Amino acid sequence: MSEPVRVGVVGMGTVGSGVVRLLVESADHIERHAGRPIVVAKAVVKDVAKARSVDVPGGHLSADYHDVSRDPSISVAALLVGGLEPARTIMIDLLEHGKDVVTANKALLAEHGPELFELARRKGRSIAFEAAVAGGIPIVAAIGECLAANRIESIRGILNGTSNFILTRMEEDGADYADVLKLAQEKGFAEADPSMDVDGTDATQKLAILAHLAFGVWVPWGEIPRMGIEGIDLGLLRYAAELGYRIRLVAVASRSDGRLAMRVAPALVKQGTPLAETRGAYNAVSIVGDAVGRMFFHGLGAGQMPTASAVVADIIDTVVGRTAITFKTTGVLSADSPAARIAGVDMLERHFLRIRVKDRPGVLARITGILGEHGISIASVIQHDASQAGDATVPLVIMTHPCGSNAIRKAVDHIDAADVVSGRSVCLSVLDE
Amino acid sequence: MSEPVRVGVVGMGTVGSGVVRLLVESADHIERHAGRPIVVAKAVVKDVAKARSVDVPGGHLSADYHDVSRDPSISVAALLVGGLEPARTIMIDLLEHGKDVVTANKALLAEHGPELFELARRKGRSIAFEAAVAGGIPIVAAIGECLAANRIESIRGILNGTSNFILTRMEEDGADYADVLKLAQEKGFAEADPSMDVDGTDATQKLAILAHLAFGVWVPWGEIPRMGIEGIDLGLLRYAAELGYRIRLVAVASRSDGRLAMRVAPALVKQGTPLAETRGAYNAVSIVGDAVGRMFFHGLGAGQMPTASAVVADIIDTVVGRTAITFKTTGVLSADSPAARIAGVDMLERHFLRIRVKDRPGVLARITGILGEHGISIASVIQHDASQAGDATVPLVIMTHPCGSNAIRKAVDHIDAADVVSGRSVCLSVLDE
Numbered sequence: 079m080s081e082p083v084r085v086g087v088v089g090m091g092t093v094g095s096g097v098v099r100l101l102v103e104s105a106d107h108i109e110r111h112a113g114r115p116i117v118v119a120k121a122v123v124k125d126v127a128k129a130r131s132v133d134v135p136g137g138h139l140s141a142d143y144h145d146v147s148r149d150p151s152i153s154v155a156a157l158l159v160g161g162l163e164p165a166r167t168i169m170i171d172l173l174e175h176g177k178d179v180v181t182a183n184k185a186l187l188a189e190h191g192p193e194l195f196e197l198a199r200r201k202g203r204s205i206a207f208e209a210a211v212a213g214g215i216p217i218v219a220a221i222g223e224c225l226a227a228n229r230i231e232s233i234r235g236i237l238n239g240t241s242n243f244i245l246t247r248m249e250e251d252g253a254d255y256a257d258v259l260k261l262a263q264e265k266g267f268a269e270a271d272p273s274m275d276v277d278g279t280d281a282t283q284k285l286a287i288l289a290h291l292a293f294g295v296w297v298p299w300g301e302i303p304r305m306g307i308e309g310i311d312l313g314l315l316r317y318a319a320e321l322g323y324r325i326r327l328v329a330v331a332s333r334s335d336g337r338l339a340m341r342v343a344p345a346l347v348k349q350g351t352p353l354a355e356t357r358g359a360y361n362a363v364s365i366v367g368d369a370v371g372r373m374f375f376h377g378l379g380a381g382q383m384p385t386a387s388a389v390v391a392d393i394i395d396t397v398v399g400r401t402a403i404t405f406k407t408t409g410v411l412s413a414d415s416p417a418a419r420i421a422g423v424d425m426l427e428r429h430f431l432r433i434r435v436k437d438r439p440g441v442l443a444r445i446t447g448i449l450g451e452h453g454i455s456i457a458s459v460i461q462h463d464a465s466q467a468g469d470a471t472v473p474l475v476i477m478t479h480p481c482g483s484n485a486i487r488k489a490v491d492h493i494d495a496a497d498v499v500s501g502r503s504v505c506l507s508v509l510d511e
Numbered sequence: 512m513s514e515p516v517r518v519g520v521v522g523m524g525t526v527g528s529g530v531v532r533l534l535v536e537s538a539d540h541i542e543r544h545a546g547r548p549i550v551v552a553k554a555v556v557k558d559v560a561k562a563r564s565v566d567v568p569g570g571h572l573s574a575d576y577h578d579v580s581r582d583p584s585i586s587v588a589a590l591l592v593g594g595l596e597p598a599r600t601i602m603i604d605l606l607e608h609g610k611d612v613v614t615a616n617k618a619l620l621a622e623h624g625p626e627l628f629e630l631a632r633r634k635g636r637s638i639a640f641e642a643a644v645a646g647g648i649p650i651v652a653a654i655g656e657c658l659a660a661n662r663i664e665s666i667r668g669i670l671n672g673t674s675n676f677i678l679t680r681m682e683e684d685g686a687d688y689a690d691v692l693k694l695a696q697e698k699g700f701a702e703a704d705p706s707m708d709v710d711g712t713d714a715t716q717k718l719a720i721l722a723h724l725a726f727g728v729w730v731p732w733g734e735i736p737r738m739g740i741e742g743i744d745l746g747l748l749r750y751a752a753e754l755g756y757r758i759r760l761v762a763v764a765s766r767s768d769g770r771l772a773m774r775v776a777p778a779l780v781k782q783g784t785p786l787a788e789t790r791g792a793y794n795a796v797s798i799v800g801d802a803v804g805r806m807f808f809h810g811l812g813a814g815q816m817p818t819a820s821a822v823v824a825d826i827i828d829t830v831v832g833r834t835a836i837t838f839k840t841t842g843v844l845s846a847d848s849p850a851a852r853i854a855g856v857d858m859l860e861r862h863f864l865r866i867r868v869k870d871r872p873g874v875l876a877r878i879t880g881i882l883g884e885h886g887i888s889i890a891s892v893i894q895h896d897a898s899q900a901g902d903a904t905v906p907l908v909i910m911t912h913p914c915g916s917n918a919i920r921k922a923v924d925h926i927d928a929a930d931v932v933s934g935r936s937v938c939l940s941v942l943d944e
Contacts, residue, residue: 216657224649
């Protein structure tokens with residue numbers, strides 16, 4: 079039998095505890111896939127005295143990550159600390175000390191990826207990060223390896239389980255955003271501070287990583303247009319349903335006229351299509367490749383064991399040597415990854431508009447006139463009777479034919495400046511397939 | 512720049528031509544993923560004089576596969592000849608001459624896998640076969656590598672595009688089996704001889720391969736209970752729809768009481784679930800792992816370029832060295848793979864029965880009595896008025912509560928022997944999620 083591989087687990091929160099549990103409870107199964115035993119040599123925690131749901135074998139706990147980085151018998155480290163610091167400092171220390179690193183920290187990669195990958199390359203080490211995007215769905219391997227023969231044409235993903243849980247519950251229960259968010263926090267689907275989830279930051283960071291794998295360019299996540307779900311109210315969900323759609327927070331990266339267009343925003347997705355039927359805390363990714371056509375992946379995008387499943391798969395890949403090969407040949411996040419300018423790249427799509435108009439004659443003509451001036455033609459209009467006599471404004475809902483994102487943005491600015499309009503209009507893309 | 516890798520393509524039918532096209536047209540892209548150029552050194556065809564849709568670079572055609580196996584400059588061979596012979600003889604010759612082999616031939620692997628993999632191992636070579644199951648869907652990599660940390664609990668797949676195309680068209684167009692089969696042949700979705708597709712052989716061979724990857728056991732495909740779609744008529748599809756289901760040819764492998772149960776058969780799948788919404792020539796696989804939960808994959812399972820996408824991904828994996836690692840560490844199809852006995856293993860499921868009964872008093876009591884004697888309880892019954900006065904028999908449709916497959920089989924034999932029943936009853940499993 080081959081010598082056991084000694085792994086250090088840095089961070090014993092939800093995911094870290096899941097990884098230790100899987101390595102212990104499925105040890106024989108994992109050994110069969112790795113060709114040798116994988117043992118937890120050390121787990122790094124904040125407080126070694128705290129009671130834990132998972133026992134670390136032999137009680138090898140430490141509050142100091144140097145006990146992993148400076149232990150020459152440990153070859154692989156799983157970095158399962160969230161946020162940027164001290165995660166970045168710890169990753170640098172692990173790489174400097176010759177560890178191959180596996181991580182689930184998408185924020186760290188999206189923010190400091192090029193620097194960290196460069197360091198890993200210089201040290202002859204690898205960084206594996208399947209768990210950083212879409213949890214248990216093997217989307218990093220799918221894009222980086224399995225679809226390697228394809229030129230990817232587009233990626234669409236539901237990449238944030240918290241916001242998908244909120245949108246699904248609002249839609250199915252008719253409950254308000256605030257109430258559902260509270261429920262999600264109680265159920266453990268949303269963090270105490272859910273702002274990175276609901277404002278689209280988390281999905282945007284994941285999209286930056288996926289787009290890099292698919293298109294070979296590096297787009298700093300802060301440059302990707304982003305809109306969260308905070309502005310999605312029940313009225314919007316009801317209008318969408320009336321038109322045969324659901325609303326999902328969709329991350330999009332696609333080639334358009336040889337340029338790359340990207341964004342994260344709520345969009346109307348047609349009922350019955352796979353993204354529309356992705357519910358609750360599930361994630362989904364739809365990819366179009368020039369050879370393979372449309373591929374669709376669906377699975378749990380977060381949670382303890384699905385994420386641990388991806389981390390341990392990466393540990394196995396690292397132990398057997400597949401990660402080192404992939405890391406070397408594909409040049410992931412290498413210094414010569416070209417940067418892409420995505421600002422202003424047009425996406426031709428149908429759009430959904432909700433405009434709050436004053437209930438007076440000539441308003442519809444005025445709004446449709448502005449759209450016409452911007453070359454935007456209208457597919458359908460919904461205007462219901464004002465729900466209560468005396469309502470100062472009524473919602474006007476318009477579905478457009480396909481039009482450029484730049485044109486619709488200008489038209490909406492123009493509409494919102496009109497005296498018959500009150501407040502800011504909502505403009506969402508419509509995905510029909 | 513690294514030396515080019517020289518690849519031999521044996522077989523220039525639909526898939527082989529697609530592979531050559533992809534290697535030529537996406538050469539720069541593929542080189543980036545492989546770390547070095549991949550060139551087609553030789554293509555083996557039946558008739559070198561025949562006009563082709565794809566030009567082989569340099570016109571390196573041959574009618575003799577020995578021109579690949581005996582060319583020491585060729586390190587990887589794509590074996591894209593269907594059927595058992597001469598494919599088996601060619602694969603043995605390629606391995607004997609030290610080639611790593613990539614293949615899409617699921618019949619060959621299902622029939623001769625253990626022998627061929629043993630030879631490859633002895634020669635220090637590898638066999639890659641992502642394209643053999645579910646075409647462009649990277650299900651072999653998903654099970655073998657990405658979900659390696661999981662104990663797989665079940666696999667359900669729509670693995671044959673031809674039969675799925677036929678069932679979908681029958682359902683959507685209300686067309687007869689024979690008419691749709693003819694259309695599928697005209698469209699190129701079905702072979703001139705479609706018997707291996709419609710009788711479930713193709714799906715069963717693929718299931719044998721997937722189950723081996725997922726459960727580590729080798730089940731000769733001929734031992735897997737199998738039922739094709741030839742007996743599915745419009746009446747069955749209409750009853751299924753009335754109950755909220757569609758009919759799909761579903762391949763199933765699942766653990767049940769510590770034993771493995773497998774089968775390929777048409778089943779009722781609930782409308783709105785991912786398998787039910789898999790239409791036309793698409794394939795889909797749903798896998799449950801103990802850590803990752805339920806994962807779902809959907810994509811084109813056949814056709815020239817989706818299959819070529821998987822073959823070329825395997826060629827890249829072989830060139831960079833990932834295949835050799837996987838082949839070695841996971842011991843795919845090694846001589847010590849345990850055999851599994853699946854005969855008689857019970858699956859607890861709901862069942863749908865269509866029984867042709869003589870239209871006379873007491874029939875329903877008689878049938879339900881027989882089911883009761885076998886411990887099977889009934890969830891719902893449909894019996895419409897006989898469509899024409901004078902009909903000798905009327906269909907009686909029964910949905911059961913969950914019951915063992917052995918019990919229902921015995922009950923149906925008993926029912927079919929009753930004097931009030933005419934012809935053979937149809938008994939299909941019901942998959943509600």
